[in-house]
Amino acid sequence: MRTAAAVVTLATASLSLAGCASAASGDAGSGTKVTIASWYEDNVIGTSIDAANAALESDDITLEYTQIPLDQYNTWLSTQLASGEGPDIIMDGASFPARVAAGNLVDISDETVVTNFTEEGLALATDADGNVYGVPSYGWFSGVFYNKDLFEQAGVEVPTTFDEFLDASDKLKAADITPLAAGLADSDKAIHSLMGYLENAYYRNGEGSPEVDTDFAYGEATLDGNWNDPLEEWSKLIDHGVLTPEMVGVPLSQSLAEFTDGKAAMYISGAWDYQAIKDAGLDFGMFSHVGNAADNQWLLGGPAASMGVNVDSKNPDAAMKALEALASEDAMQAIVDANPGAFSYYNGVEGDFPAEYELVAPLLAEGHVAVGWDRWGVNMPAQTMLDTLTKGLQSVISGQQSTDDLIKQLDDQADSIRY
Amino acid sequence: MPHAPAEQLRPPPPTTAPSPRSGPSLAAGKKRRPGAARAQVRRNLPYVLMVLPALIIFGIFFIIPVIRTALLSLTDQSNHSRETSFIGLENYAEALTNPQIVAGIQHSLIYAIAVVVLQNLLALPVALLLHSKIPFRGAFRTIFFGPAVLSVLVVGYLWSYVFSSNDYGLLNTVLRGVGLANVNWLGDPNLALGSIIATQVWQWFGYQMVIYLAALQTINPDLYEAAALDGAGRWKSFCSVTLPGLIPAFQITVVTGLISGLKVFDIVISMTNGGPGYATETVLTLMYRKFSEGNYGLAASFGILFLLVSLLIGSLLLRVFRRLETRFS
Numbered sequence: 001m002r003t004a005a006a007v008v009t010l011a012t013a014s015l016s017l018a019g020c021a022s023a024a025s026g027d028a029g030s031g032t033k034v035t036i037a038s039w040y041e042d043n044v045i046g047t048s049i050d051a052a053n054a055a056l057e058s059d060d061i062t063l064e065y066t067q068i069p070l071d072q073y074n075t076w077l078s079t080q081l082a083s084g085e086g087p088d089i090i091m092d093g094a095s096f097p098a099r100v101a102a103g104n105l106v107d108i109s110d111e112t113v114v115t116n117f118t119e120e121g122l123a124l125a126t127d128a129d130g131n132v133y134g135v136p137s138y139g140w141f142s143g144v145f146y147n148k149d150l151f152e153q154a155g156v157e158v159p160t161t162f163d164e165f166l167d168a169s170d171k172l173k174a175a176d177i178t179p180l181a182a183g184l185a186d187s188d189k190a191i192h193s194l195m196g197y198l199e200n201a202y203y204r205n206g207e208g209s210p211e212v213d214t215d216f217a218y219g220e221a222t223l224d225g226n227w228n229d230p231l232e233e234w235s236k237l238i239d240h241g242v243l244t245p246e247m248v249g250v251p252l253s254q255s256l257a258e259f260t261d262g263k264a265a266m267y268i269s270g271a272w273d274y275q276a277i278k279d280a281g282l283d284f285g286m287f288s289h290v291g292n293a294a295d296n297q298w299l300l301g302g303p304a305a306s307m308g309v310n311v312d313s314k315n316p317d318a319a320m321k322a323l324e325a326l327a328s329e330d331a332m333q334a335i336v337d338a339n340p341g342a343f344s345y346y347n348g349v350e351g352d353f354p355a356e357y358e359l360v361a362p363l364l365a366e367g368h369v370a371v372g373w374d375r376w377g378v379n380m381p382a383q384t385m386l387d388t389l390t391k392g393l394q395s396v397i398s399g400q401q402s403t404d405d406l407i408k409q410l411d412d413q414a415d416s417i418r419y
Numbered sequence: 420m421p422h423a424p425a426e427q428l429r430p431p432p433p434t435t436a437p438s439p440r441s442g443p444s445l446a447a448g449k450k451r452r453p454g455a456a457r458a459q460v461r462r463n464l465p466y467v468l469m470v471l472p473a474l475i476i477f478g479i480f481f482i483i484p485v486i487r488t489a490l491l492s493l494t495d496q497s498n499h500s501r502e503t504s505f506i507g508l509e510n511y512a513e514a515l516t517n518p519q520i521v522a523g524i525q526h527s528l529i530y531a532i533a534v535v536v537l538q539n540l541l542a543l544p545v546a547l548l549l550h551s552k553i554p555f556r557g558a559f560r561t562i563f564f565g566p567a568v569l570s571v572l573v574v575g576y577l578w579s580y581v582f583s584s585n586d587y588g589l590l591n592t593v594l595r596g597v598g599l600a601n602v603n604w605l606g607d608p609n610l611a612l613g614s615i616i617a618t619q620v621w622q623w624f625g626y627q628m629v630i631y632l633a634a635l636q637t638i639n640p641d642l643y644e645a646a647a648l649d650g651a652g653r654w655k656s657f658c659s660v661t662l663p664g665l666i667p668a669f670q671i672t673v674v675t676g677l678i679s680g681l682k683v684f685d686i687v688i689s690m691t692n693g694g695p696g697y698a699t700e701t702v703l704t705l706m707y708r709k710f711s712e713g714n715y716g717l718a719a720s721f722g723i724l725f726l727l728v729s730l731l732i733g734s735l736l737l738r739v740f741r742r743l744e745t746r747f748s
């Protein structure tokens with residue numbers, strides 16, 4: 001018995017010593033480590049992290065980046081933050097306002113780092129009282145990539161309104177060409193299609209206005225009574241066979257292959273797919289989402305992931321310095337350069353727009369980039385609404401429910417998740 | 420000499436005589452010798468120590484998380500707020516009235532029952548066939564067992580390509596090749612769950628087959644010989660000797676199959692992500708979704724409800740099989 005007790009004591013002591021050794025070796029490392037994570041792959045964010053690390057070298061701070069797959073990111077980050085952990089610098093997209101509301105981020109309103117960004121860029125990271133909690137990494141937008149050869153083959157012009165879009169799709173089908181490739185099993189293509197249409201046909205040129213979304217976020221308006229007619233109009237895409245029940249059974253990767261292989265004429269996407277399409281050797285371009293006004297088009301988009309300091313960071317001062325380095329002109333330029341077609345909300349940083357974006361470049365210059373779910377985010381977790389919308393649209397397209405059912409579903413969901 | 424009916428060829432029931440090792444504890448009514456209890460503790464101590472590590476691991480990784488999940492389910496903890504309040508059984512009330520969770524329970528039950536039934540319907544005849552002396556039976560056993568060694572996620576992603584409804588879908592390419600129309604395997608809400616079930620039957624029936632093969636090898640060949648001598652034909656011999664001998668294997672395949680069927684998650688996530696719409700959502704995918712949305716308290720109540728349902732079904736099945744075993748032994 002005495003032997004057993006001795007063994008246990010020895011084992012416990014050795015474990016404690018091992019712990020001490022580990023802590024000591026950590027302290028003896030080179031400088032302070034600041035952690036940051038997101039779903040962006042190295043080719044998207046790597047050069048920006050390198051630029052920030054170069055700037056931090058004099059402060060003996062190292063920025064350590066971890067990539068988490070997009071479909072796990074929200075759960076991973078939420079779990080970490082709920083337990084008072086998480087990376088020193090929090091990056092998030094549509095859920096950034098939810099992190100602000102949950103008190104996960106440090107108020108940086110008075111920091112000089114925010115002065116370099118435009119008001120639109122900071123919108124996602126600003127609360128109702130005007131306090132700022134983060135800065136945008138860059139700006140994203142989506143439009144419709146099109147195959148110029150297939151358009152020519154079917155005698156189709158680039159559509160500038162929704163009616164023209166339906167006509168073009170009909171002509172493509174008549175020429176035995178699939179009008180649109182969209183893997184709806186695991187993607188948000190239907191959401192982009194719908195929200196792009198609403199931005200153009202309802203919020204900017206129709207009966208609605210962006211304030212409807214803000215009122216909806218605060219529970220002062222419902223989508224029922226506002227979205228019904230435009231959503232019914234948008235569903236003509238299903239009637240015309242542009243969005244089909246078969247697409248609900250197709251994964252995203254296959255739909256991109258359908259477009260790059262020249263089997264479909266259009267593909268809704270953004271800068272993140274540009275290189276893959278370019279590498280396929282297609283002659284392609286991009287046009288804006290369309291609505292009912294050819295002279296007032298809007299792209300879908302806004303700030304990409306915003307970055308802020310974790311309120312539970314063990315190294316808040318180093319984390320703030322790292323955020324400043326990430327939000328420096330060099331790092332901002334690096335991330336825009338790494339993503340052809342992306343734009344920046346940092347004053348003075350501009351990206352190169354490839355020739356394929358010639359139709360949408362003027363819209364970007366005019367600032368015609370917006371998306372409804374960023375407006376929802378001020379008072380509800382927008383990602384939850386997007387998840388509901390993804391499933392609801394699958395049900396509408398596969399004929400399980402009507403557009404009015406979907407609207408009711410969204411209103412019910414919103415009622416249960418407002419802050 | 421008249422033969423005894425095949426039913427009478429069952430092995431005799433086990434005797435209830437106490438084993439020599441269990442002597443003192445079974446000596447009911449007798450006075451214990453002083454120090455007997457201490458001796459028994461000393462005798463059992465090595466066994467207790469051997470069980471202890473497993474018990475500690477079980478406690479840390481199961482008992483404590485379950486208790487914490489149960490406590491969490493009584494709160495409104497979420498990622499929307501840093502404050503948490505006790506809200507009693509509100510999460511359970513919401514979970515039980517939520518139409519999505521009701522549909523999720525239905526899908527989980529349909530999946531579990533269908534997978535168990537179909538796997539067993541396939542596995543048993545194949546096991547019987549491969550138990551007999553046919554050529555290449557070793558190769559066939561390996562081939563049928565092969566899919567069971569693959570990751571469910573890998574199988575899910577592979578089959579989502581096979582089932583894809585566009586031109587890249589392998590199955591539809593075959594259908595078109597023989598002049599049939601494309602089928603929307605994963606996009607049609609009436610077919611999606613069935614398609615998922617088909618992949619899991621394909622992947623796991625070989626595993627069940629191996630369990631049946633192992634059980635078949637434990638049946639004493641003398642019993643078949645005696646049955647033949649008693650005039651039992653193949654069918655009678657199967658019903659009176661093979662089936663009773665397979666009851667422990669049935670118990671394993673049905674109980675583990677149903678429990679793991681109710682826990683279905685990864686194959687759904689990889690093939691349909693619960694879609695189209697909510698057509699293939701199960702209890703666990705919904706729990707995961709609520710967790711992802713940041714509704715930790717509500718997600719925890721889903722988990723506890725699921726645990727209770729699983730325990731209930733598991734204990735019911737064990738009771739049924741115990742009766743069957745008693746009847747046939």
